[in-house]
Structure formats: C-alpha cells, structure tokens
Ligand code: SF4
C-alpha cells in the first residue's frame with residue numbers, strides 16, 4: 001500500500017515551512033531514510049519560467065531551501081536542477097528566488113543541458129533526459145500543485161517532464177502529444193526510467209484556472225509527500241477537488257498496471273484529507289469535454305469540440321516566442337499578424353504556457369461551449385490574489 005502524508009502549512013515563513021516539512025516527513029522516518037551520507041541528491045523543483053514566487057508558477061524557494069537543508073543535515077549533497085520551459089536558467093533561478101534558496105542552503109545550482117539517451121521502458125524506444133538528472137544518486141521531486149491546460153493538473157508525475165532538456169520538450173509534444181493519454185504514458189515512462197526517492201508537493205499556495213503559467217494563485221495550506229508520484233497526484237487531485245475522470249495520468253497509470261492510481265490503495269498519514277476544506281479548483285479554459293465519441297466523429301467535429309489558441313491582438317507584441325516553441329510549427333507571423341493553423345495545432349498549449357505577455361487566448365468550439373455551460377465547467381477567474389484559506 002502506498003503512503004501519502006499531508007501537513008498543514010499556512011504560509012512561507014521559514015520557521016513555518018521548516019516545522020511543517022519536519023512533521024511531514026516524520027511518519028516516513030525523516031529525511032535520513034531517503035538520503036544516505038555522501039549521496040548526491042538532485043532536487044527537481046518546478047522552474048517553468050521567470051516569475052516571482054507569489055505568482056505560484058514555480059515551487060516556492062523556502063520549500064526548496066528547507067528541503068536542501070534537510071538533505072545536507074542527513075549527510076547528502078543537494079543539487080538543485082531543472083530545464084525551464086522558457087527563459088534562460090539563470091534568469092529563471094534569480095526571479096523565482098531559487099538562486100537565493102541555493103545560496104542560503106549551500107546547494108549547488110545546475111542547469112540541465114547535456115543529455116543522455118536511454119532505452120524506454122515500454123511504448124517509447126528511446127528517451128533522452130538530462131545527464132545531471134540521470135547521474136544523481138537520488139532524486140527528490142519538488143512539484144508545485146497547479147492546473148494544466150493539457151493534462152488538467154500538473155503535480156508530481158508531470159514535474160518529471162523537466163528531465164527532458166529545453167527544445168527536446170517540443171519534440172516530445174509532437175511525438176507523444178496527439179492525445180492526452182499518450183502524453184501521460186510518456187510522463188509515466190520518464191518516471192519509470194529513474195524513480196524519485198521522494199516527492200514533496202508545494203501546495204501551500206497552488207494555482208487554479210489557466211495553469212500552469214497564467215492561472216491564479218489559490219491558498220490551499222498544504223504540503224504533500226509520498227514515495228510514489230502517482231499516489232501523490234491522486235491525493236493532490238482530491239485536495240484540489242479535481243475529478244478523477246479528468247486526470248489522464250491516473251487513467252494511464254491504471255492501464256499500465258502501476259501502483260498508486262486507486263485511492264483505496266493509498267494510506268493517508270499526517271493531517272487527514274477531511275481536515276482540509278476541499279475547494280474545487282477552477283479548471284483551465286482550454287480543457288476539452290470528454291465525449292467518448294467515435295474517433296471519426298471527433299475528427300469531423302474537431303473545431304467544435306475542442307478549444308484552440310488565438311493571439312489577443314491588443315497584448316501580443318509579435319515576439320515569436322510561441323511560434324518558435326510550437327511543436328508542429330502551427331503558428332505563423334506574417335504582415336504584422338499572428339495566425340494559428342488549427343489543422344496542425346495539437347492543442348499542447350505550449351504557446352499559452354510560454355507566452356511572456358499572457359497574450360495567447362483560448363477560443364472554445366461551439367459544442368464545447370454548450371457542453372461546458374451545461375456541465376458548469378468554469379471559466380477561470382481573473383484575480384491574481386490568492387483566495388480563501390481552504391482549511
Ligand atoms: S509569445 Fe505571446 S506575445 Fe509573443 S508572439 Fe506569441 S502570443 Fe504574441
């Protein structure tokens with residue numbers, strides 16, 4: 001049976017976070033159960049882009065700092081590494097506060113750059129990941145709980161996609177992004193390549209709405225830990241009030257026969273789930289409604305059933321970031337206008353995730369609008385202020 005531990009933490013003050021992390025790890029036996037003296041331990045936060053910690057785009061630096069300190073106290077050497085989706089690593093590390101967290105905790109900061117090519121464990125013949133990720137003795141995964149346009153939610157499993165370096169991410173979106181299920185399988189196979197010894201989720205302030213880059217901070221007041229990232233994601237989704245049927249990672253994990261996808265097989269320790277007020281997250285506007293219709297109908301009705309990206313002319317500065325990142329090259333900038341080829345677009349939402357000006361909007365197909373209204377699938381809120389303490 002998988003164990004997932006929950007711990008209340010109502011803010012990012014150093015003392016609060018340190019005490020909460022110590023309590024969180026206590027039922028597992030503390031950090032020394034996971035880290036042996038001399039281990040080189042890679043901490044993998046979510047460093048999506050150069051945003052301030054209060055935007056809730058990146059794992060909070062205080063969480064990263066304290067975990068690095070606990071690794072050092074257990075005799076390990078902490079290395080903080082990632083490959084940001086957008087922007088230079090150093091700039092992302094500075095703005096997100098992670099560079100300071102590294103300096104304060106004595107951890108080494110490493111940009112994922114060189115790669116190693118590995119045989120896949122199932123569907124994918126070869127998977128290329130960062131050498132720094134592969135070479136570490138241990139990995140501690142430090143995701144941020146956020147909604148995600150393509151995968152509904154990004155948490156422990158999705159955070160491991162950061163092991164894929166820079167531009168190769170776009171290639172994988174193209175190769176494996178035709179369906180959410182296939183992309184979920186890729187993420188799970190990346191996890192199986194090299195399993196983290198521990199996953200600690202920063203859900204003190206999470207993100208709802210148009211995550212993972214442009215959503216709204218929402219206070220949840222929780223830290224979550226577990227060895228199995230699939231089980232951690234199941235519990236994180238409960239905390240976010242996200243229905244299981246909207247989580248392709250859980251569905252695919254079940255298909256692959258992986259442990260952790262079923263709530264009944266997870267033992268919760270620490271603060272019980274019921275002690276947190278479940279506050280259903282607003283979901284991304286780009287989520288399509290799952291109809292379970294035959295493929296040929298889905299193909300014919302694609303424009304009506306799905307959302308698609310379109311640039312907001314007033315805020316788009318035609319910088320070309322989205323065009324350069326678009327896996328199938330569906331974006332064109334010509335005669336001072338940006339256009340998206342809907343036929344080519346695979347709805348990976350990298351353009352929205354990476355646009356530095358929040359200028360890529362979501363247009364919803366007619367049928368999707370009707371069904372969403374009937375189902376009450378929310379439009380995201382526009383507030384950037386964390387709302388309601390959920391405990
Ligand atoms: S990244 Fe954003 S601002 Fe830049 S061209 Fe694309 S939509 Fe416009």
Ligand code: SF4
Nearest residue numbers: 326345346348349351
């Ligand atoms: S236009 Fe945007 S959503 Fe469509 S494939 Fe390109 S990056 Fe992905």
